[in-house]
Amino acid sequence: MTTLYLDLETFSEVPIAHGTHAYAEKAEVLLAAVAIDDAPVAVWDTQDRPDWRFDLQRLINDADTVVIHNSHFDRTVLRHCGVTIPVEKVEDTMVLALQHSLPASLGALCDVLGVPADIAKDKAGRKLIQLFCKPRAKNIKLRRADRDTHPAEWGAFVEYARLDVDAMRDVRRRLPRWNDSLGERQLWHLDQRINDRGIAVDVGLAHAALRAFERTSRSLAVRSGRLTGGAVGSLTQRAKLLDYLRGVLHLDIADLTKATVAGVLQRKDLHPEARELLEIRQQAAATSPAKYGVIINAASSDSRLRGIIQFCGASRTGRDAGRLFQPQNLPRTFLKPEYVESGIAAMKLDCEDLLVDNVSELCTGAVRGCLIAEPGKKLVISDLSNIEGRVLAWLAGEQWKLDAFYAFDRGEGHDLYVVAYSKAFGVEADVVVENKKTGDGTMRQYGKVMELAGGYGGGVGAYRTMGGAAVDALKDDAIQTLVSSWRKAHPKTVALWHAVERAAREAIEKPEGVTRAGPLHLDMEDKWLRIKLPSGRYLSYPDAAVNDDGRLTHSGVNQFTKKWETLETYGGKLVENIVQAVARDVFMVGMRAAEANGYPVCIRVHDELITETPDTEAYSVDRLSALMATNPSWAAGLPLRAAGFETHRYRKD
Numbered sequence: 020m021t022t023l024y025l026d027l028e029t030f031s032e033v034p035i036a037h038g039t040h041a042y043a044e045k046a047e048v049l050l051a052a053v054a055i056d057d058a059p060v061a062v063w064d065t066q067d068r069p070d071w072r073f074d075l076q077r078l079i080n081d082a083d084t085v086v087i088h089n090s091h092f093d094r095t096v097l098r099h100c101g102v103t104i105p106v107e108k109v110e111d112t113m114v115l116a117l118q119h120s121l122p123a124s125l126g127a128l129c130d131v132l133g134v135p136a137d138i139a140k141d142k143a144g145r146k147l148i149q150l151f152c153k154p155r156a157k158n159i160k161l162r163r164a165d166r167d168t169h170p171a172e173w174g175a176f177v178e179y180a181r182l183d184v185d186a187m188r189d190v191r192r193r194l195p196r197w198n199d200s201l202g203e204r205q206l207w208h209l210d211q212r213i214n215d216r217g218i219a220v221d222v223g224l225a226h227a228a229l230r231a232f233e234r235t236s237r238s239l240a241v242r243s244g245r246l247t248g249g250a251v252g253s254l255t256q257r258a259k260l261l262d263y264l265r266g267v268l269h270l271d272i273a274d275l276t277k278a279t280v281a282g283v284l285q286r287k288d289l290h291p292e293a294r295e296l297l298e299i300r301q302q303a304a305a306t307s308p309a310k311y312g313v314i315i316n317a318a319s320s321d322s323r324l325r326g327i328i329q330f331c332g333a334s335r336t337g338r339d340a341g342r343l344f345q346p347q348n349l350p351r352t353f354l355k356p357e358y359v360e361s362g363i364a365a366m367k368l369d370c371e372d373l374l375v376d377n378v379s380e381l382c383t384g385a386v387r388g389c390l391i392a393e394p395g396k397k398l399v400i401s402d403l404s405n406i407e408g409r410v411l412a413w414l415a416g417e418q419w420k421l422d423a424f425y426a427f428d429r430g431e432g433h434d435l436y437v438v439a440y441s442k443a444f445g446v447e448a449d450v451v452v453e454n455k456k457t458g459d460g461t462m463r464q465y466g467k468v469m470e471l472a473g474g475y476g477g478g479v480g481a482y483r484t485m486g487g488a489a490v491d492a493l494k495d496d497a498i499q500t501l502v503s504s505w506r507k508a509h510p511k512t513v514a515l516w517h518a519v520e521r522a523a524r525e526a527i528e529k530p531e532g533v534t535r536a537g538p539l540h541l542d543m544e545d546k547w548l549r550i551k552l553p554s555g556r557y558l559s560y561p562d563a564a565v566n567d568d569g570r571l572t573h574s575g576v577n578q579f580t581k582k583w584e585t586l587e588t589y590g591g592k593l594v595e596n597i598v599q600a601v602a603r604d605v606f607m608v609g610m611r612a613a614e615a616n617g618y619p620v621c622i623r624v625h626d627e628l629i630t631e632t633p634d635t636e637a638y639s640v641d642r643l644s645a646l647m648a649t650n651p652s653w654a655a656g657l658p659l660r661a662a663g664f665e666t667h668r669y670r671k672d
Contacts, residue, residue: 020083020084021055021056021081021082021083021084022055022056022082022083022084022085022086023053023054023055023078023079023081023082023084023085023086024052024053024054024055024060024086024087024184024187024188025051025052025053025075025079025085025086025087025093025184026051026052026087026088026093026180026183026184026187027048027050027051027052027092027093027096027097028048028049028050028052028148028151028152028176028179028180029046029047029048029049029096029152030046030047030049030151030152030153030163031043031045031046031047031152032045032154033045033046034153036316037316037317038313038316038317038325038326038327038342038343039091039092039095039096039325039326040095040217040317040319040325040326041316041317041318041319042096043092043095043096043098043099044099044319044320046096046099046100047065047100048065048071048096048097048100049064049065049151049152050062050063050064050065050176050177050180051063051065051071051075052180052181052183052184053075053078053184054184054188055078055082057188060181060184060185062177062180062181063075064166064177066166072100072101072102075097075102076102076103079102079103079104079108082108083108084108084109084110085104085108085109085110086109086110086111086112086187086188086191087104087109087110087111087112087187088111088112088113088125088183088187088190089111089113089123090104090106090109090111090113090114091111091211091214091326094106094109094211095215095326106208106211106212107208110191111207112125112128112187112190112191112194113125114207114330114331115191115194115196115198115199116128116190116194117329117330117331117332118198118199118203118331118337118559119194119195119197119198119547119559119561120334120335120558120559120560120561120575120576121194121561122576122583123332125183125186125187125190127583128190129186129189129190130583131561131574131583132190132193132194133193134186134189134190134193135189138182138185138186138189143175143179144176144179144182144183147172147175147176147179150164150169150172150176151164151165151169151172151173151176195544195547195559197544197549197557197559198337198556198557198559200555200556202555203556205611206330206607206611207330209610209611209614210328210330211330213328213620213621213622213623214325214326214327214328215325215326216323216325216619216620216621217319217323217324217325217326217327217621217622218323218324218390218391218621218622218629218631219322219323219324219390219391219392219393219631220314220318220322220323220324220389220390220391221388221389221390221391221668222314222315222318222322222389223367224363224366224367224385224388224389225311225312225314225315225389226311226315227363227366227367227369228307228308228311228366228382228385228386228389229308229311229312229315230366230369231366231369231371231378231381231382232305232307232308232311232378232379232382234372234378235302235372235378235379235382236303238372239299239302239303240252240253240303242295242299243260243296243299246292246295246296246299247263247267247296250263250267251263251296253303255303255304257275260275260296260300261274261275263296264293264296268290268292268293268296269290270283270289270290270293275300275304277301277304280297280300280301281301283297284297284298284301285488301379302377302378302379302380303379305350305379305380305382305383307350307379307382307383307385307386308382310344310345310349310350310386310389311382311386311389313343313344314344314389317343317344324343324344324390326342326343327341327342327343327344327345327346327622328340328341328342328346328622328623329341329342333599334575334576334578335558335559335560335575335596335600336558336596336599336600336603337556337558337600337603337604338599338600338602338603339603339623346390346622346624347624347625349386349387349624350383350386351671352380352383352384352387352671354380354381354384356670358384359381359384359385359388359670360388360668361374362374362375362381362384362385363385363388363668366381366382366385387668387669387670387671388668388669388670389669390621390622390629390668390669391667391668391669392631392634392666392667392668393631395633395634396631396632396633396634397631397632397633397634397638397665397666397667398621398629398630398631398665398666398667398668398669399618399630399631399632399638399639399640399643399663399665400627400628400629400630400640400643400663400664400665400666400669400672401627401628401640401643401644401647401661401662401663402625402626402627402628402661402662402663402672403602403605403606403609403626403627403647403648403659403660403661404660404661404662405424405435406602406605406606406626406659407474407598407599407602408420408424408435408470408474409421409424409657409658409659410598410601410602410605410657411474411512411594411598412424412512413654413656413657413658414515414537414538414539414594414597414598414601415509415511415512415514415515415537416511416537417509417511417512419442420435420438420509421656421658423435423438424658424660425658427660428658428660433448433451433452435466435470436463436464436466436467436470437451437452437455437462437463437466438466439466439467439469439470439505439508440462440463440465440466440469441466442508443466443469443501443504443505443507443508444504446462450462451463451466461489464489465489465490465501467489468482468485468486468487468489468490468501469482469501469502469504469505470505471485471486472484472485472486473501473502473505473506473509474512474594474595474598475516475591475592475594475595475598476516476589476590476591476592476594477502477591478499478502479495479498479499479502482498482501482502483498486498515536515537515590515594516590516591516594517590518536518537518590519536519539519541519550519590519593519594519597520571520589520590520593521534521536521590522534522535522536522539522541523541523548523550523563523571523590523593524565524571525541526541526542526543526548527543527548527563527564527565527571528565530542530543538553539551539552539553539597543563546561546562546563547559547560547561547562547563548560548563548573550593550596550597552597552600552601552604553601553604553653553654554601554604554651554653555653556600556604558596558597558600560573560574560575560588561573561574561575562574562585570587571587571588571589572585572586572587572588573585573586573588574586601654602626604651605651605654605657605659606623606626606647608649608651609628609646609647609648609649609661610623610628610647612646612647612649613628613630613643613646613647616642616646617632617638618630618632618638618642618643618646619631619632627663628643628647629669630643634667639665640662640663640664640665643661643663644660644661644662644663645661647659647661648660648661
């Protein structure tokens, strides 16, 4: 069995920030570092090796395995150079790291895994990358550095490429393998085909929306200047606006974040001028222009957006993460689809101001509309319904709730927010429904808050954070009543939190055995706490320990600092990881079924599949939903439901 280790150093006029696929269309390979098995690394300077493409293709063809770190980049660049790497041959050390809750970057992996410094990724290499792999700054006469202009640095660059492969080879030896199963490899192969396929984008709409936003920004600046007598000429001038609100209008406002401004605008005693300024601020601070810019910059020459999903990109759970366009983080909108469609047509004609008053709101609502089906095709879209709530009830064995899900799916029961309040407070479900129809609707709203905040052990703080306006006016003791009532109605869920934490502690303190918590198996592998899911996949917690003060900790990437740190966890948090991971595994089974039955996936957003099919009746949302809601063999008794719609322009259903 022959293993080829491969790493490229490349140059492109297109910034890598515009995405791999846009970058690769203009890229050239400077160096190719290769090694066979344990042989020394050879670094090819492509200027000295005119047949490097042929030579590299021969090595790839002869190898059984091609090891690359972040292979999507190298595969894409080489494809544009005429060199093909079958994804089935690739072993990606970055993906393998992500599958086991480790950092993605090679340098960070070297630090975490203890790769010796002499072969660790050369951290000084960043300066060499800046020098040779990018165009130089416009104010520098020499537009591009190369081996002739900087021979000494070029020698260091070649050594850097060699060290990269040595580091990758050592990292590969140290990485865990328990999630490197045939099923996960096949899923990653499918993920790569989906990322290579991408989705068609309406680049014309992106340009039109940016023009519209620029026009409305100028108009808003004029309005703010008039209102303030020239004191605030632009609503992006945060300090000046805050000073004006505090000093002139006597409005003491902490900051100008979206949440703060939205809260202040709810005040009935707000000065009319302050209200108008804050409303203008909301419009001027829209984030949608950045999304449109990404589409314009990142779209390939065939107007498709590719490489926007990272397999196993979410720490610990293995769920997808967004890249570049960030489809998982699209702005919310409550505009009706017909209104957005008319607005899109108006923006393309540069006359949106004749149709709408709030152009920023239209721009925000139209972002999803940039994702489209190609002519002759349609987008068939389906979403798993409340998958986390269903998985949590299934894992805990909360039978009354499973029965409620089944009844709802048959069209015989109430939705789960109604059921949650009914069960927690002993009120008939019909009374909750009637409260929504004829009263203030707070019963169902409280049920929603309890469902969103209660499932993983959340207390008063979590309810306040996730409850929004529904709980803002409540005192802590009233919120505690919601907390206690939900927990009383879910005794097996509460028991699952405790069982998982107890099993984790036992596994750490007695690492030679296996502990259980419901359908879950927990054990220690070296210093890793592993939780075996029903699918057979493991959640991984490196350096798991019970501290002297009794805290349960592990190492991981802090989602706020993005650094490798010691993190604290507990039963409810572990259950949250488990539920999201199981939901991911269910979703992936549905994705494979969709592909196998002729529904090519373009992108996936949380628990939603967006597929592009021929625009015929042979392809339907009912069929796609049925495929997604088919139980995996390991998930008998889990109530699944999916629903969606068909469209030619992506939107929120």
